[in-house]
Amino acid sequence: RKEVEQDPGPFNVPEGATVAFNCTYSNSASQSFFWYRQDCRKEPKLLMSVYSSGNEDGRFTAQLNRASQYISLLIRDSKLSDSATYLCVVINTNAGKSTFGDGTTLTVKP
Amino acid sequence: DAGITQSPRHKVTETGTPVTLRCHQTENHRYMYWYRQDPGHGLRLIHYSYGVKDTDKGEVSDGYSVSRSKTEDFLLTLESATSSQTSVYFCAISGTPSTDTQYFGPGTRLTVL
Numbered sequence: 001r002k003e004v005e006q007d008p009g010p011f012n013v014p015e016g017a018t019v020a021f022n023c024t025y026s027n028s029a030s031q032s033f034f035w036y037r038q039d040c041r042k043e044p045k046l047l048m049s050v051y052s053s054g055n056e057d058g059r060f061t062a063q064l065n066r067a068s069q070y071i072s073l074l075i076r077d078s079k080l081s082d083s084a085t086y087l088c089v090v091i092n093t094n095a096g097k098s099t100f101g102d103g104t105t106l107t108v109k110p
Numbered sequence: 111d112a113g114i115t116q117s118p119r120h121k122v123t124e125t126g127t128p129v130t131l132r133c134h135q136t137e138n139h140r141y142m143y144w145y146r147q148d149p150g151h152g153l154r155l156i157h158y159s160y161g162v163k164d165t166d167k168g169e170v171s172d173g174y175s176v177s178r179s180k181t182e183d184f185l186l187t188l189e190s191a192t193s194s195q196t197s198v199y200f201c202a203i204s205g206t207p208s209t210d211t212q213y214f215g216p217g218t219r220l221t222v223l
Contacts, residue, residue, distance in 0.1 A: 034211055042216070042217075043200055043214035043215060043216050043217050044153070044200070044214050045214070046211045046212075046213070049211070087152070087153070089212075098155070098212065100145075100152050100153040101152060102150070102151065102152035103152060
């Protein structure tokens, strides 16, 4: 079993739809969490951090569920430009180790 | 965007030849990382550095070596390239290894024939 798992998708949604991705992690000692966005043939770029209390940035909401060991990313009112692969990152601070999920691919269609 | 460059951006080489990839940063960040990204495997850590001349192995370090003689440069060397090392290689930097986010360079596409 991988330390960090994501549904690879692809998720195909129409413009304006709401879509949610989950990312599960196995190491309960994990302490920091992030979502990255990666466009085709480009480098991953930070989308947002994930806090226990949940956080929102415009149309994007990230949440952490420590009890069930997963993080989520919600995208509201999807735009064509949201089409990308979304990577979750789980960090074990004590070990100084970052583990990336394999990514979830989103395609937003007109 | 963070000041990270990688060179070369594309390279085709033959099996058995040595290859060196360079990562250069202008952010003065202490930590630097080399990842490879392959379909079905996501990003996997090859080596990382926590300071000048301080490096350590990641999960897929076999066949790779690194060096960091200056804060701004982190080199990845494939001593004798193999076809299994065909991949996209990303360099990343961070201020700390834990809570700080990592910023990635544009990547190097390496093909080993």
